[in-house]
Amino acid sequence: MDKQKIINLKLMAISLVVGIVAGLVVGAFRFAIGQMQTFWLTIFKAAHAELWLLGVILLGFIIIGLVAGYLVKQEPHAGGSGIPEVELQLQGKLHLNWWSILWRKFLGGVLAIGSGLFLGREGPSIQLGAAIGQGFGSKTSQTNRRVLIATGAASGLSAAFGAPLGGTMFVLEEVFHNFSPRVWLNSLTGALAANFLVSNLFGQKPVLAIPYNHPFDVHLYGHLIILGIILGLVARFYQWGLLNGKKIYDKLTFIPRFMHGLIPLFLLIPIAFIMPQIIGGGNELILSWHSINAIKLLSIIFIVRIIFSIISYDSGLPGGIFLPILTMGAILGELYGLIMVRLGMLPEGLVVNLVIFSMAGLFSGIVRSPFTAILLITEMVGSLLHLMPLAVLALVAYLVNDLLGGKPIYESLADRMETANLEVYADNVDELTVTIFEESKLADKEVKEIKWPEKTLVKLIHRGAHDIIPFGKTKLLAGDLVVLEVDSKCRSKVYDQIKAMQK
Known part of the structure; x- marks a missing residue:
């Protein structure tokens, strides 16, 4: 065996360890967020009978906002989703202290996401994994270090959603922008290891296991074109809102930046008190899609979610937009399906199909990663039955957003970052x-x-x-x-x- 193959095998062995550790950390992250959300939901439900509990909630949210905000003030790159930071790291434009990121992102993410804000765990999970990869690669060459950062990122997403193929594809398609065999092979190794670990902790049931048995006939594909256009338009609006929402926060000069997280937390109280079932990233809302079939109510939920998702993310608190995007896509799919059923243009049994397809469509339009969207939803739902129509919808939404001048959201967020003070690598x-x-x-x-x-x-x-x-x-x-x-x-x-x- 030649020297290069031995080096590659050693790197793969380290990638395996990175995947296992990332699985442990992100698994604990998932569990802690779930426990925190259950805790706050219980208090909100109890507050309907005991109104004084709203004071307890207010005090708790103030503490959460101040603690999470202070953690981000100490380490600005621990805020947000963390994916733009990972992208800049892999480009060699940014060097971070992995330990500083790791513990602050973990604690801040549990507090912010667990409170019920419309934030997802997947972006922070990617950054947590990337930090672990960086830690293991600290004594290797810079090239191998970046491979391990990419491996950690794929492992983090795999552990967050139980999607090793989607996690690997996301890193290749959106974050690393490189299909190098060394990158994908090690990333897949880590992602599989992470998924194996979390499967033993949370079970092998897909994260979004939505049962359905009816294929979407080819003669109905016209609906996919119409829905794809709608999703592309919504994707462009969401991109615009996310990139411009921070400007409104910047005008609030009388409030210190690290305290901006208090704004969405205060707004969350009436939302959670009135509609506790719609708070959080949206995982439970997607799984219970059939429980809300009133067009007017669904429209209100969608409007609240898209606006409050932007407010939550642009506050700077740790949290991602992955799951909120999928949730909005599912709601739009159900809305369109119900309207078509009422008009007699679609069988009622196919509404669930559109719920699934639209998650991939909106994700493809906003993130501009259609292959990731297809693989991710396939793994998360646990079925290949929807593959062809799902791909059609993802492509249409992508093309519409492209025609409207949309750019990949994470790349745009990375470009928006202040780069003047980024610490670059200093070796020769x-x-x-x-x-x-x-x-x-x-x-x-x-x-x-x-x-x-x-x-x-x-x-x-x-x-x-x-x-x-x-x-x-x-x-x-x-x-x-x-x-x-x-x-x-x-x-x-x-x-x-x-x-x-x-x-």
């Missing part, structure tokens, strides 16, 4: 792997014809199962993975330059 030499896409301007060009960024050396080309040592006349082909040796201080700059060169 680093590696950057780039994929030559089919439409890339670098495809079919010889290495010597390309004006590479300063301090950049083309070190290796992965082509299929072969590794090619490049020469000046070596032609780059679509699908090649090109390994560049760069000055680590300029890595992020080279990353952006290569990205621009391919367009």
Whole structure:
């Protein structure tokens, strides 16, 4: 066995350990959030008979807001979902203290998400996993460290949703933007290990196990086009709202930034008192979709959820938008289905299909990761019956959002970050792997014809199962993975330059 294969096997062994540890941490995170939400729901229900308990809730929420806000004040990158931070880390633009992130994200996430705010656990779970990967990779090369960060991120999402394939695809498609064999192989290893662990803790039942037995006939696909257009429009509005909501918070200069979380917590009290069944990320709301079949009530719930999701996220408290997006998609699918049933244009038994399809459609439109949407919902629901119509709806929503000028939400959030004070890596030499896409301007060009960024050396080309040592006349082909040796201080700059060169 050659030296490189031994190195790869060692890295895979570390990835396995990263997956196990990420499974333990995220499993505990899931459990703690569930217990916290149950606790607050119990108090809210009791408050209908004992109104004085509203004072207890108010005091508790003030403590939660101040504690979680202070944790984010100490470590700003522990706020929000954490996915933009992971994306910047993998680009070499951001270096974080993994331990500082890990414990603050865990505690702050349990407090904020467990309170019932419209926040999801998946983004924080991805960052928790990434922090664990970074910790295990602290004594390895920077290239291997990034592979382990990606592995941890995939493991975190896998543990959060019981979706190892969706977790791996999300990291490749949306976060890492690189389908390198080293990345996907180690990410899948960690994701499978994490899923195995949480399956033993929470059982093997899919997170969103919604039973249905009727296939969606091809002659009804016109509904998918109409619904896809609606989802694409809603996705664009949500992107706009999420990116501009923070501007409203910024105008509240009389309230310290770390106390902005008190605003959604105060607003949550009347919402939870009146409609306790709709609070939280939305997992239970999706599973009980059939219990609410009034069009007017569903419309009100959707409006409340989309507005309050933006308010919750832009406050800066730890929490993600993954599950809230799926919840809004499920509500829109049921709304459309019920309207069509009332009009006599759709069998009532197919409403559940649209609930499932729309989760993938809205996710695809907002996050702009259609393959992840398809795999994720397939794993979370636990059925392949919906694969074709689900893919059609995801594609239509994606295209509509694209035509409206939408961009991947996590990439947009990363771009929005203040980067002036980001701490970049400081070692001398680093590696950057780039994929030559089919439409890339670098495809079919010889290495010597390309004006590479300063301090950049083309070190290796992965082509299929072969590794090619490049020469000046070596032609780059679509699908090649090109390994560049760069000055680590300029890595992020080279990353952006290569990205621009391919367009």
